Amino acid sequence: MNNAPKRKSMLSSLAIGAVLAFIGFGFFGCAKESEEKRLQPALSSITAEDLSQDTKILASDEFEGRGLASEGEIKTINFLRDEFQRVGLKPGNGQSYFQEIPMVVITADPDARLDVKGAKKALSFVYKEDFVAETLRVVEEAALKDSEMVFAGYGIVAPEYNWNDYEGLDVRGKTVLVLVNDPGYVTQDPALFTGRSMTYYGRWTYKYEEAARQGAAAVFIVHETEPAAYPWGVVQNGWTGPQFNLVSEDNNMSRCAADGWLRVEAARQIFKSAGLDYDAIKVQAAQRGFKAVPLGLKASLTLKNSLRNVTSNNVIALLPGSERPDEYVFYMSHWDHFGRNPALEGDQIFNGAVDNATGTAALIGLAEAFKTLKHPPLRSIVFLAVTGEEQGLLGSEYYATHPIYPTAKTAAVINMDALNTYGPMNDITVVGYGLSELDQYIEAAAKEAGRTVNQDPTPEKGSYFRSDHFPFAKQGIPAVYPSGGTDSIAHGKEWTLAQRDKYTAEKYHKPTDEFDPNWDLSGAIDDLRLLFKVGYRLAMDTAFPNWKEGTQYKAKRDADIAAARQ
Numbered sequence: 130m131n132n133a134p135k136r137k138s139m140l141s142s143l144a145i146g147a148v149l150a151f152i153g154f155g156f157f158g159c160a161k162e163s164e165e166k167r168l169q170p171a172l173s174s175i176t177a178e179d180l181s182q183d184t185k186i187l188a189s190d191e192f193e194g195r196g197l198a199s200e201g202e203i204k205t206i207n208f209l210r211d212e213f214q215r216v217g218l219k220p221g222n223g224q225s226y227f228q229e230i231p232m233v234v235i236t237a238d239p240d241a242r243l244d245v246k247g248a249k250k251a252l253s254f255v256y257k258e259d260f261v262a263e264t265l266r267v268v269e270e271a272a273l274k275d276s277e278m279v280f281a282g283y284g285i286v287a288p289e290y291n292w293n294d295y296e297g298l299d300v301r302g303k304t305v306l307v308l309v310n311d312p313g314y315v316t317q318d319p320a321l322f323t324g325r326s327m328t329y330y331g332r333w334t335y336k337y338e339e340a341a342r343q344g345a346a347a348v349f350i351v352h353e354t355e356p357a358a359y360p361w362g363v364v365q366n367g368w369t370g371p372q373f374n375l376v377s378e379d380n381n382m383s384r385c386a387a388d389g390w391l392r393v394e395a396a397r398q399i400f401k402s403a404g405l406d407y408d409a410i411k412v413q414a415a416q417r418g419f420k421a422v423p424l425g426l427k428a429s430l431t432l433k434n435s436l437r438n439v440t441s442n443n444v445i446a447l448l449p450g451s452e453r454p455d456e457y458v459f460y461m462s463h464w465d466h467f468g469r470n471p472a473l474e475g476d477q478i479f480n481g482a483v484d485n486a487t488g489t490a491a492l493i494g495l496a497e498a499f500k501t502l503k504h505p506p507l508r509s510i511v512f513l514a515v516t517g518e519e520q521g522l523l524g525s526e527y528y529a530t531h532p533i534y535p536t537a538k539t540a541a542v543i544n545m546d547a548l549n550t551y552g553p554m555n556d557i558t559v560v561g562y563g564l565s566e567l568d569q570y571i572e573a574a575a576k577e578a579g580r581t582v583n584q585d586p587t588p589e590k591g592s593y594f595r596s597d598h599f600p601f602a603k604q605g606i607p608a609v610y611p612s613g614g615t616d617s618i619a620h621g622k623e624w625t626l627a628q629r630d631k632y633t634a635e636k637y638h639k640p641t642d643e644f645d646p647n648w649d650l651s652g653a654i655d656d657l658r659l660l661f662k663v664g665y666r667l668a669m670d671t672a673f674p675n676w677k678e679g680t681q682y683k684a685k686r687d688a689d690i691a692a693a694r695q
């Protein structure tokens with residue numbers, strides 16, 4: 130950590146800022162111009178050098194991959210607290226910079242086998258090679274014994290799309306096999322669901338929740354790389370070893386005894402032994418009127434858990450507003466990654482440099498920029514570094530359901546996850562663009578930077594449900610996830626997408642996601658300066674942005690704001 134040079138640069142920016150603000154105030158009457166001048170020192174305080182330096186620290190082996198409830202967590206949250214303190218932010222949770230979150234760590238016995246009987250030849254599948262499974266129940270053992278297997282298509286009950294894979298089906302005590310994503314994606318038919326773009330019904334979390342509501346004993350999603358949006362290796366890494374979970378009041382007993390993924394090769398064998406052709410039945414499942422198919426097979430599986438209660442922490446810091454400190458604009462990033470896996474040969478540390486040391490470092494840079502302003506904005510700015518994103522958005526879910534600041538007074542959330550390391554872009558991609566009134570703030574700032582705003586170019590990957598803004602959206606708080614761009618100024622679109630695909634294949638959620646001094650962070654700096662303006666303007670505004678008509682989150686926001694008025 131190099132505090133000294135940063136302090137110096139902050140002081141000198143402060144001095145320049147004061148001078149520029151004075152000149153701006155004295156010589157220019159126009160409000161626009163004066164905002165431009167007023168923000169200049171803050172904007173130029175956001176530098177690639179700082180971003181690179183903090184990313185390097187957070188992604189260093191010393192931080193051990195920023196695993197939850199580990200030495201790595203202690204180092205990470207203390208680093209963030211020290212940085213927020215150094216910058217001059219106040220503790221965001223009373224006297225504390227931390228929000229403690231009770232969790233349970235469930236470690237499944239890796240020797241589990243999934244046995245499938247009923248056909249001539251019994252099948253037996255190996256944990257991690259062929260399948261992964263866990264129980265969210267806080268119990269030491271969860272078992273399936275000769276549980277009848279049934280194929281329930283996409284495992285979706287969506288009245289608004291007139292779709293019900295569980296229609297007339299009683300799955301109590303049974304083991305359900307379902308496909309990943311949704312019928313709209315697979316058929317590319319815009320009349321089905323939302324066509325190519327994934328709905329929440331396509332997400333694995335939804336499929337597990339729905340199977341539990343139906344009373345199933347177990348649910349397995351058939352993994353295929355394209356519709357899942359990531360290869361089997363990502364499932365393996367993410368699903369083996371200790372699993373962190375929030376603890377509900379019923380100790381998660383309303384969940385299925387087992388939730389899992391099946392490798393597609395294993396699924397093919399199961400369907401084959403049931404006398405069915407996987408590829409043919411997959412096509413049928415995407416057609417309206419598809420009926421679930423009993424497989425005539427029985428599944429047995431014993432999951433042995435060791436349970437450990439732990440505490441993990443969100444880190445939260447506050448820049449109080451100068452006029453309306455009880456209204457809030459949030460910047461958020463997840464600080465966690467996958468920690469260390471001692472079972473791996475060679476490099477055991479998941480450094481998570483891009484994902485999400487970059488976004489976490491950006492929080493510090495933005496905080497410094499706001500402190501560079503001569504006058505803090507009218508509303509408070511909250512800097513929230515959440516835990517457990519990689520374990521299923523745990524820290525953001527916990528904050529959104531245990532808010533420190535009233536949700537109705539939270540104007541907006543800007544989420545940052547995995548910044549652009551490929552240089553300047555003609556555009557900025559905003560996951561969640563088109564959903565809320567935050568669009569206009571982003572469009573204005575993008576236009577000033579000569580950039581266009583794009584929707585998520587790969588909505589089939591379901592990005593909107595895969596990062597920390599989503600739990601806030603579920604609580605009605607307008608939230609967006611600006612995520613780099615798709616059109617490199619120097620190299621064009623094809624090149625940019627190729628870089629992204631290469632990252633997903635080679636580094637995403639692997640120990641190879643390491644800090645690289647050759648990154649071009651200038652595009653990330655463009656993004657952060659743009660996001661600074663967006664947050665600043667939201668914090669100078671009186672409006673509480675809402676969701677657009679027809680979005681599923683608007684009713685919650687309306688009710689929340691109405692309740693706060695009473």
Ligand SMILES: [Zn+2]
Nearest residue numbers: 484485519638
């Ligand atoms: Zn990640």
